[in-house]
Amino acid sequence: MTVEALLSVAVGVLFATGLYLMLRRTIVRLLIGLSLIGNAANLLIFVAASLRRGVPPIAPEGAAAPPPEAADPLAQALILTAIVISFGVLGFALALTDRTVQATGTDDLDQMTEEEPEP
Amino acid sequence: MIAAAVGLCFLFALAIGVGRRSFARVPDQLAWLPGAAVLAAVIVAREEDALRLSWLPELGLQFVLRMDGLGRLFALIIACIGVLIQAYAAGYFSGKPDRERLLSLLLFFEGSMLGLAFSGDLLTLFAFWELTSVSSFLLIGFDSQSAEARKSAQQALTITAAGGLALLAGILVLGQIGGSFDLGVLASRAETIARHPSIGWAVALILLGCFTKSAQFPFHFWLPGAMAAPTPVSAYLHSATMVKAGVFLAALLTPVLGSAPLWSESLIGFGAATVVVGGIAALLQTDLKLILAYSTVQALGSLCLLIGVGTPNALHAALALLCAHALYKGALFTVAGCVDKQAGTREITRLGALARRMPVTALAGLLAGLSLIGAVAFAGFTSKELAFKSILASPDTRWLVAVMLLSALSGGGVAILVGYEVFWGKASGPTEHVREAKPIMVAAPLVLAVAGLALPLMAGLWERGLIQPALASITQGQPDKPVQPWYGVDLVLGLSLASWAIAFLVYRRHADLVHWGRAQRAFPSGTVLHAGVWTGILAFAASITRLVQNGRLRWYALATSAAVVALMVLQYAAAPGVPRVGGTGLQAFEALPLLAVMVAAVLAAASWNSLAAVASLGIVGWGLAAVYVDFGAPDLALTQLVVEALTVVLFVFVLRRLPQPRPKPDRWRLPHALFAGMVGCLMAFLAFAVTTTLPHEKVADWHAAMSVPEGQGRNVVNVILVDFRALDTLGEITVLAVAAVGVAAMYRSKLRREADR
Amino acid sequence: MNSLILRTGTTFVMPLLLVFSLFLLIRGHNLPGGGFAGGLVAAASLALYGLSNGMNASKAVLRVRPETLIAAGLLTAVVSGALGLAVRGSYLAPIWWSIGSVKVGTPILFDVGVYLLVVGVVLTMVFALSAEEPS
Structure with a gap:
């Protein structure tokens, strides 16, 4: 068993559970699914940049560059922004959910669709 | 002076538009002075004053304003009539606020038209060509209160803009064939261009642009419709200048395309048909x-x-x-x-x-x-x-x-x-x-x-x-x-x-002719056809929207992920292969956080208790943070931990107000679970495949090497965020700001509504 | 969450966390940290304080409205880019000055903008979703 294999399985599980939750009728479950899929995508990017154990991409004091065995900084930059963006999106989605449920009186996505007036 | 003439027009248009109040004090008798200044610039312009700005030299894109004999003749017509029409327009709308608006638009149009006359490059010409279409739209719809004017303006715009698209395609084809967009270069290669097998496409598309602009049969009907514009506009745009742009372009390209197939046959055929249709209709x-x-x-x-x-x-x-x-x-x-x-x-x-x-x-x-x-x-x-x-x-x-x-x-x-x-x-x-x-x-x-x-x-x-x-x-x-x-x-x-x-x-016998003409209703007019096509397009768009935007959120998620799966399968079918097995050896303590992540994810999916699901979500986040620390990403771990805590807080705030979720009958549960499981397997395979096949040379290496000397920072991740890819970060924080403002707005409007109650 | 222990605890911890967040921000160019992490920690400290003492107390500590922080942060980031445009002719091109042995540059200013914006964004959301009426 290698780290890559186990991490790949974790990616698969996160995607599967996230997608399953996003397909449910209850709106809160959709939001939890959204969060899980965000985490899954971050982990996928992290796995795609080759894994290096223990050495962050930080140059030691006085050195011109990080040691050659350091982890991939670009993927980390990508994931860092992705984490924060996911948080922003989730906050927005939570506010939207809160307001929608109060307006329609239901947390059932199928009922919300039916109550939508015809354009 | 060539560029000055064009620039002056836009400058005056802007000045009059912005300083409406001040310009309103200028008496009608002097309102033509801006136009006169432009005319003077056109008269003293010399052929040596050409302006060449290189834009994207690699793609042969340039901005060229120059003057040849044809451009000068056309520009003189535009500028001379421009002065007279501006004087006339000032009298026509004397004392009304419309006067300043019309003069500003007329000068804007004049600038576009002069730019067209002076263009020495086909793409420059196209830009000004579109500007004339836009100004024509604004001027036909000048009386924006009138439904008929709005309809005519829209009709003229759709016809000329559709023609403009055809023209752009034609210009691109011609540029590919001739190897340049510069008119001088193209003219010197006219013989090879005319023999090229694809030249017919260029000719047909360019002429389509000319014919729509110059109101040739069967596109002529927009011009009578354009008479909804005030008369000064009709006299200037729709008679003396703009509608001649198509003819002007045909003349301009005669040295390049004059001997190409289709060219003279099409011009003669459509021209003759237009003479017959327009000539007879005029008398009716x-x-x-x-x-x-x-x-x-x-x-x-x-x-x-x-x-x-x-x-x-x-x-x-x-x-x-x-x-x-x-x-x-x-x-x-x-x-x-x-x-x-x-x-x-x-x-x-x-x-x-x-x-x-x-x-x-x-x-x-x-x-x-x-x-x-x-x-x-x-x-x-x-x-x-x-x-x-x-x-x-x-x-x-x-x-x-x-x-x-x-x-x-x-x-x-x-x-x-x-x-x-x-x-x-x-x-x-x-x-x-x-x-x-x-x-x-x-x-x-x-x-x-x-x-x-x-x-x-x-x-x-x-x-x-x-x-x-x-x-x-x-x-x-x-x-x-x-x-x-x-x-x-x-x-x-x-x-x-x-x-x-x-x-x-x-x-x-004019009265009899008019009487006869009114009897000929059977022949469908272009306006009717245009209206039919227009409603057809709108109905088609509406049906597509109803199909794709059906309002069922679950359907969107399903369609999106199905499309991703299809793309991945297609990609794999193009280059199948089995990833080799290998990689980093697993240590026992590393398996723990990952197992916790997987168990927590499954619990979150299975649990009907929202708080329990949110707690599981938190466990997933902390498990991932542990992975990030282990594999050299302390920045990620730090961020992930704090975000996870804040996520739980936000969830709890909202969950307090939501009803406790109850299981709902859902016959799709099993199919969805199977589909999600399939997607999960696919993503796991993808993850495994990329970890073991990606090349070792990476973009990241450049960033790592440049961080200290160029970025003055030892933390490469941070240097990437705030220096190397700072523009991306700027975009990201803008998105965050928009999301936050959206949240604030949703609750602000709620407070206001409650205050009103 | 009306707990005396939590309330007392957060009253002490909040300033410490705020200082820690500034520390993360300043050292972020060379060691783990930076505007995103620092901003998140600062926002979390104020959110925690709000959870125990009420959001209005947290707002009082912040003094300015979080929306103002968003605007200030975005403006700081945009201005730091404009400096590059003005001096080096390319938007967001970095400029560095040495003050003694300390290096200061527009990327640091940019990171400060990110910090302010993240604090503003998170607190805007926390205050809005907490749905406590402003006093």
Whole structure:
């Protein structure tokens, strides 16, 4: 068993559970699914940049560059922004959910669709 | 000075638009001064003043403003008539706030049009071409309160913009074939270009652009619709200048495409059809502006036809007609505007005997009418003589004489109706209330009409100063005869006399013709077809929207992920392979957080207790943070931990107010679970495949090496975020700001509503 | 969450966390940290304080409205880019000055902008979703 294999399985599980939750009728479950899929995508990017154990991409004091065995900084930059963006999106989605449920009186996505007036 | 002329227009347009209040204090008599400044710049512009700006040299993109003979002739027409029309417009909208708006738009249009005339590069030309379409849209819809004006403006825009798209495609094809967008370069490669197998596409697409812009049959119907614009606009854009842009482009490209297949056949064929349709339709109208609009359609057809014939004689005649038509049609439109404003109607059946009431306008109308009918010594005569002679000179084109005769008799009929009937015909009502228009308004038609007489009398200047340089820039050859006020007694004069006689008959039977025309309802007009196509497109778009945007959120998630799966499977089928097994050895303590992540994810999916699900979500986040720490990403771990805590807080806030979720009957649960499981397997496979197959050389290496020397920072992740890829970060924080503002807005409006209650 | 222990605890911890967040921000160019992490920690400290003492107390500590912080942060980031445009002719091109042995540059200013914006964004959301009426 290698780290890559186990991490790949974790990616698969996160995607599967996230997608399953996003397909449910209850709106809160959709939001939890959204969060899980965000985490899954971050982990996928992290796995795609080759894994290096223990050495962050930080140059030691006085050195011109990080040691050659350091982890991939670009993927980390990508994931860092992705984490924060996911948080922003989730906050927005939570506010939207809160307001929608109060307006329609239901947390059932199928009922919300039916109550939508015809354009 | 070439660029200055164009720039001045836009500058004045902006200044008048912004400083409306101040400009409103400028008296009508002086409102034409900006236009005069532009005209002065055009007059003193020299060919050496070309402006070349390189934009993307690798793609051959450049911005070129230069002046050749043809551009100068066109620019002079635009600028001269521009001054007169701006004076006229100031009188037309005197004292109203519309005056400043119209003048600003007219100058904006003039700038686009001058840019078009001076473009030395096809893409530059296209940019200005689109600007003229936009300004035409704004000017047709000038009276934005009127539904008819809005509809006409939209119709004109869809037709000319669709043509503009075709033109762009044609320009790109031509640029590929010729290897450049520069007109000079293209002209020097004309022979190879004409032999290229794909040149037919370029010709067809470019001509489609020309035909829509210049209102050629079957796209001509937008021009009569454009008469919803105020009369100064009709006189300027839709008669003298903008609609000539298509003809101008055809002339401009004659050195490049003149010998290409389809070119002259299409121009002659569509031009002739347009002459017939426009010429006949002009005689069936009773509205002065519609008569003149269809007559303009017919003249544009004649111009296309002459350019299609393409001999030096025909091109020479086309240039003469370009000048003559701008003068007499501009004059007649402004005359019609004066009559409309003073007498209160444009219906020819309700007009007559206005000569005594409006003597100056009547004189202008008469002179312009004489030029249109082709009376000896007027510019219209010269151009008509040259056109007939150039067609008769070649046996291939002799059959076009019939078309030219129709054009002559239609023009004659229109001239009698607008230049004579309105002023000297039988009065059909009281005329005592009618007064002569203001001096500033009659100036424009009078100057234009007198110029139509003056030009042939100064034939030498006309020929050498304007027409010869223009001709030299589009053909090597020389015409047989220069422009003259008189060509002697010959066959062409006989044909002219015959056309006058028929025109007089047509005039006497005009009422019958109108009656007959109204009976021909069976033939679907272009406007009806356009409306049908328009509603069809909208209905199609609506049905697509109903299908794709069906409002069911679950359906979107399913469709999106199914599309991703399909793309991945296709990609894999193109290059199948089994990832090799290998990688980093697993240590026991590392398995723990990952197992926790997986268990927590499954719990979150299975649990009906929202708080438990959110707690599981938190465990997933912390498990991932542990992974990040383990594999050298402390920044990620830190961020993930704090975000996870904040996520739980936000969730709890909202969950307090939501109903406790209850299991709902859902027959899709099992299929969805199977689909999600399949996607999960696929993603796991993808993750495994990329970890074991990605190459070792990476973009990241550059960033790692440059971080200290270039970025002055030892934390490469942070240097990437705030320096190397700072623009991406700027975009990201903007998204965050928008999301936060959205959240704040949702709750702010709630508070306001509750306060109102 | 009306707990005396939590309330007392957060009153002490909040300033410490705020200082820690500034520390993360300043050292972020060379060691783990930076504007995102620092901003998140600062926002979390104020959110925690709000949870125990009420959001209005947290707002009082913040003094300015979080929306103002968003605007200030975005403006700071945009201005730091504009400096690059003005001096080096390319938007967001970095400029560095040495003050003694300390290096200061527009990327640091940019990171400060990120910090302010993240604090503003998170607190805007926390205050809005807490749905406590402003006093």
